Ligand SMILES: [Fe+2]
């Protein structure tokens with residue numbers, strides 16, 4: 001692959017930007033940064049819980065939490081894994097869409113839809129601490 | 138009659154059998170004197186859910202419609218039917234009425250147990266208007282039956298916390314909603330129960346129906362009754378007691394002293410076992426071999442049916458699971474507890490799936 005030469009004008013602007021907004025070394029971050037990133041994540045977890053209990057996600061008012069209290073039985077730690085009904089090794093997002101299509105009688109979410117990401121963040125948070133076990137049933 | 142199997146019970150039900158498993162439970166009371174035998178069916182947790190106007194969630198409707206059809210095809214005919222609670226999802230009149238409309242297809246008398254989903258919108262007003270008292274007892278062919286409303290909770294929670302019944306119902310309907318409150322039978326019914334049981338011979342088999350388990354399994358999801366020990370103490374003097382409960386949407390069984398506990402499956406949807414909640418500890422009876430879970434799944438895999446033989450007050454209960462092998466949990470007189478006749482010491486992968 002050929003890398004496009006960067007125009008010096010643009011590079012100048014990027015460098016200037018770095019100078020202004022990020023004076024510290026690239027590999028340094030502070031406790032405040034860590035806290036910020038954690039709280040950004042927890043915000044999305046919270047939003048995920050809302051989506052997980054949102055009667056408007058599908059078409060029939062049924063919500064994920066009705067069958068998966070505390071995200072139980074979603075097993076994010078086992079993905080990717082083979083799913084018989086999909087006939088392939090699938091991601092967590094594809095299984096979430098399976099449940100949206102079936103019990104919720106809804107339409108697939110795009111895999112990068114903010115609600116899809118939030119659902120995954122919530123589910124993963126509920127399972128925090130469970131050993132990673134890709135492929136396990 | 139000692140053992141019935143599903144095929145014998147459903148002679149002439151070929152079409153429905155082909156369609157799959159039956160979300161209804163059959164209970165048989167068998168006595169040494171055969172002429173005393175009788176059976177009853179047990180249907181539970183249909184969670185009829187209104188979408189809008191006369192449109193209801195199809196899956197939940199189907200589960201209940203099928204259980205009614207299967208019950209009507211049973212041979213021998215059950216003497217009556219027990220309904221284990223949670224007719225409705227959000228306690229609405231429309232949901233209770235729609236559920237009862239479907240249940241009106243049953244040819245037998247139905248005894249109802251109050252579920253939390255029937256109660257917390259209007260504190261059971263519509264349910265009681267349609268069905269009568271929420272706790273009572275009766276005798277049938279030598280067995281004393283008791284129905285309890287076990288889904289009450291602390292008055293402060295019920296009366297002082299919520300803007301209206303809709304909010305209260307929504308919170309209680311969320312199994313994992315931490316704003317919920319533990320279930321209980323309460324002092325009034327316990328006093329009534331004590332009085333009711335005072336007139337019953339201690340050798341009479343007693344069968345108690347409640348919605349929540351009258352044992353403490355997992356408080357987080359209300360697989361729990363706050364005053365369980367006090368109820369158990371009232372039942373202790375009897376030679377043989379069976380407690381049947383709904384609410385948990387899964388197979389559970391246990392033995393505490395003289396009391397055998399059995400749960401019923403839901404006609405609506407299955408629940409994971411509480412131990413699969415990674416963040417909390419539960420006390421699922423060690424005895425319980427978990428229900429078979431299809432994986433990859435059929436979303437309603439644990440909606441099935443069961444029937445029970447009772448010999449000298451001891452139950453043998455057979456569960457049919459959708460897309461899964463049949464389970465029989467029978468009282469083993471040698472160990473003095475209910476055991477899975479096939480899987481108790483020999484689990485298969487779908488039972489250790491969590
Ligand atoms: Fe229920």
Ligand SMILES: [Fe+2]
Nearest residue numbers: 223252253384
């Ligand atoms: Fe319930």
